[in-house]
Amino acid sequence: MKKWTEPKSSIEKSNDTVMDAVFFQKEDEEQKWEKRVNILLVDDRKENLLSLEAVLDSPCYRLISVQSGEEALRWVLKEEFALILLDVQMPGLNGFETAKLIKQREKSKNIPIIFVTAISKATEHVLEGYESGAIDYIFKPFHPDTLAMKVEGFVQLYLNQQKIEYQSKMLQSRTRALEEANERYHRTVLELQKSEALSRTISETSVDTIITFDDNRLILSINPVLRTMFGYEPDEVMHKPINRLLALPFQTNEYVLDKIMESVAIRKDQTSFPVEIQIGKAMIGQRHIFVCSIRDITERKQLEIERKIHYEHLELLVEERTQELVVSQEQFKKIFHSSPCLIAIRSCDDGRYIDVNQCWLDHMQYSYDEIKNSSEDRLILVNERNSKNRSLDLEEAIRNEKIQYITHTHEVREGLLSTEIINIRGKRCILSVITDITEQVYLEKEMARLDRLHLIGEMAAGIAHEIRNPMTTVRGFLQLAQKTKNGSSFEFVDLMLAELDRANVIITEFLTLAKNKTNEMTKQHLAEALKSLLPLIEAEAVLSGKNVHIELSECPEIYLDGKEIRQLFLNLALNGLEAMPAGKTLTVKTYQKDDEVVLEVTDEGPGIQEELLEKIWTPFFTTKEKGTGLGLAVCYSVANRHHAKIDVESSSLGTSFYVRFKHDAIG
Missing domain, CATH: 3.30.450.20 (PAS domain)
Known part of the structure; x- marks a missing residue:
């Protein structure tokens, strides 16, 4: 065996780093308990430890050598020891102090401690050792055989104590096992009694017929339900084949265990009825016993037939309702989306x-x-x-x-x-x-505007003739007075003639609003109808220091009244020129857009306020100091007689009028 020491640390005498602790072997229904015990050797001198190891060298011992009390305490915390050989005189913790600390710990207080000392053998010194927890003293120089025998004796005591503790634990374990087995036995007996009582109660109170039979299919027992279900007395079918009660042939190899099956049962009067059967198998001694429960399902079968008829009827109703729902959904979908x-x-x-x-x-x-x-x-x-x-x-x-x-x-x-x-x-x-109702609201506004124009037209048609007759007479006499150039009123004749001419212009425009005015529509190009007025517009622009830009594109021919269209264009162009300051440009365009021919007149004036856009077409509404308020109303009336539409867009950069001649007016 290898011996080793380590200064100021633990020294373990062992061939292996990890040793088996305890093992048990069963022999003759008892266990032999063997253990390689731990012995702690504590001495501050290495040579003393070596001598102790030499004396105690044995395969039954695991010697752990340390050179201080502190190291000894650490090993006591980690390992279980059968014996401690402790030197009294050591630096740091001496032997007495180390022993007292070991005895204070619950787990290590029963470890035997032998003091090994070379100091005084005085009674008071030995007494102090025993008070510290020692059970024996060995004085140096010691006799090897005496030390070995003492150690062996303490080891045997330790092993016997361990064996007794183990046997005590085994006895307690076996006692508990016997108590548990006994309790399980009593529970099993009680459960068997309950099961027997329950089985008897179930058998007597069950609505099912319960039959037991053997391998030969002979009936061994049967419950009282047999009378009401089959009409037999139990004695009439005891030890008879079970085939007497069930129509299906029974063979041993045909049994389907623990599964519910449908079959046909036969009453005593030989009438048959549907039943459900379930067969279970049990072993009593060396004999197979089969248990068969039989349940009458006549009412259930009748209910199934009625349920099937009802289910088929419901399926038919569901199919009809589903079809109605599908049709309803399709109708709703069509209504919703169309x-x-x-x-x-x-x-x-x-x-x-x-x-x-x-x-x-x-x-x-x-x-x-x-x-x-x-x-x-x-x-x-x-x-x-x-x-x-x-x-x-x-x-x-x-x-x-x-x-x-x-x-x-x-x-x-x-x-x-x-x-x-x-x-x-x-x-x-x-x-x-x-x-x-956007179109409806628009049409309502248009109808209201047209109604106002119609009313004004009727007024114009009624009073125009009456106004012009006296004006013609007054103008004639004024012209005669002008030619004679006599009288003091000559200087006012020109003014009166100018005012009469202005009144005549107003009446002419007023008459243009008349609904019953006759139009002379001819198929012509819009640009051709406007060309005769372009020099007049350009001259007016030059006189006021403004510019005119003209773009007349080639467009399809449409039906127009040339005089009215020229009047419409003249009113829009003159309004645009009047609205612009000097240096600005008036733009006139004709072009085709989609199925419409468009006349566009755009000025670069300050624009029309948004709240006035709806009123500019109303007769007699004007923002000019000397305006009659009939210019745009006349334009609207002319456009309406040509089935055209006038749109206006206005901002602070200018105003654009778009006269759109509809496709039904295109030739």
Whole structure:
């Protein structure tokens, strides 16, 4: 065996770094307990440790040598020792102090300690050692055999104590095992008694017939339900083949265990009825016993037949209702998507668009992908109650409220809004329907304007003749007075003639508004009808220090009254020149756009205020100091008789008038 020491540290005498601690071997129903015990050697001198190791060298011992009390305490915390040989006189912690600290620990207080000392053998010194926890003293120089025998004796005591503790634990373990086995036995007996009582109760109270039979298919027992189900007394079928009760042939190899099967049972009067059977198998001694439960399912079969008939009827109803629902959905889908109204369905929870129809997309100028599942307000409404634009379609249900709504391209349109709260798959939604009345509102305004023009036209037709007759007489006498050049009033004759001429012009324009005016329509080019007036317009522009830019493109021929069109163009051109300061340019264009021929007159004046745009076509409305207010009204009347439309665009950079002759006027 290799011996080793290490100064100021632990020294372990062992052939292996890790030793087996305890092992048990069973022999003759008892275990032999063997263990390689730990012995701690403590001495500050290396030569003393070597001598102790030489004396105690044995394969049964694991000697651990240390050279200080502190190191000894560390090993006591880590390992279990059968014996400690402790030197008394050591630097640092001496033997007595080390022993006291070892005895204070609960786990190590029972370790035997033998003091090995070369100092005084006085009684008080030895007594102090025993008070510190020692059980024996060995004085140096010691006798090797005496030391070895003492150590062997303490080791045997330690091994016997360990064996006793182990046997005590084994005895306790076996006692607990026996107690648990006994408890399990009593529980098993109790469970068997309960099972027997329960089985008997189930057998006697069950609505099923319960039969036991053997390998030969002979009935061994049967419960009382046999009387009501089959009409037999138990004695009539005991030890008889089970085939008497069940129509299916039974062979041993045909049994299907623990599975419910349907079969046919036969009563005593030989009538049959449907049953459910379940067979279980048990082993009693060396004998196979089969348990068969039989349940009458006549009522259930009848219910299944009725249920099947009812189910087929329900299927027919469901199919009919489904078809009706499909037709209804198709009709709703067609109505929804082909409706001329703007229809949208939105969630009341988050404002998400669930669906919109094609009319909504066309008017709002969005694509379906932009709207579907979008929570952003796409429909901005304006009505009399709201001074600001806001969403109204998620408010309370309303009916035919007149509103204005703004499209994706910022066009303001007119409509009638109706909303309704609906539930779709349990979710609260709102259905908004807008009937677009933009064209209707426009037509109403046009009709109102035309009615005013018609009224003025009727007035013009009625009074023009009466006004011109006295004016003609007055003009004649004024002309005679002018030729004679006599009298003191000669200086006022020219002024009176000028005023009469101006009144005549007003009457002429007034008559132009008359609805019953006869038009002389001929097929001609718009540019040709205007060319005769261009020199006049250019001369007027030169006199006022302004410019004229003319672009007359080749366009298809349309039906025109040349005189009226020239009057319309002259009014627009002169208005434009009057509106511009010196140095600005008036632009005149004719061109074809899509199926329309367009006359465009654009000035570079200060523009027309937005609130006045709707009034400029009204007769007698003017912003000029000497204007009659009939120029644009005449233009509107002329355009209307030519089935044309006049649009105006105005800003601080100027105003543009567009006279659009419709396609039905194109030759």
